[in-house]
Amino acid sequence: MKSFKKYLIGIGVLLTLVFVGSYAYNQVGYKLSVSDVEKIAYQNAGVTKSKVVSQTLMKSREGLLATYKIRFETASKRFVYTINASTGSIIDRRYKVK
Numbered sequence: 001m002k003s004f005k006k007y008l009i010g011i012g013v014l015l016t017l018v019f020v021g022s023y024a025y026n027q028v029g030y031k032l033s034v035s036d037v038e039k040i041a042y043q044n045a046g047v048t049k050s051k052v053v054s055q056t057l058m059k060s061r062e063g064l065l066a067t068y069k070i071r072f073e074t075a076s077k078r079f080v081y082t083i084n085a086s087t088g089s090i091i092d093r094r095y096k097v098k
Helices: 002-027 034-045
Strands: 054-062 065-073 077-084 090-097
Touching: 034 054, 034 065, 034 077, 034 090
Parallel strands: none
Antiparallel strands: 054 065, 065 077, 077 090
């Protein structure tokens, strides 16, 4: 009975460590706000927020590097940006004329 309790405690500790590690991995490195990321992408694309028809923004990882991936459309183009979540540098940018 004692070994079973130790086993359950060990499993509980292990699950807690996995949960905390996963949470930390997904949160560490995101220093920029969503509005900061939007501003960087819009300025680089040469558009204003009022010209944006649709947009999606998600947190992403490239290895251990925290990034934001922002996709938005204007009346004439579609844009996709990958932006470093700590520094604001643009890692990748693409656009397509509709």
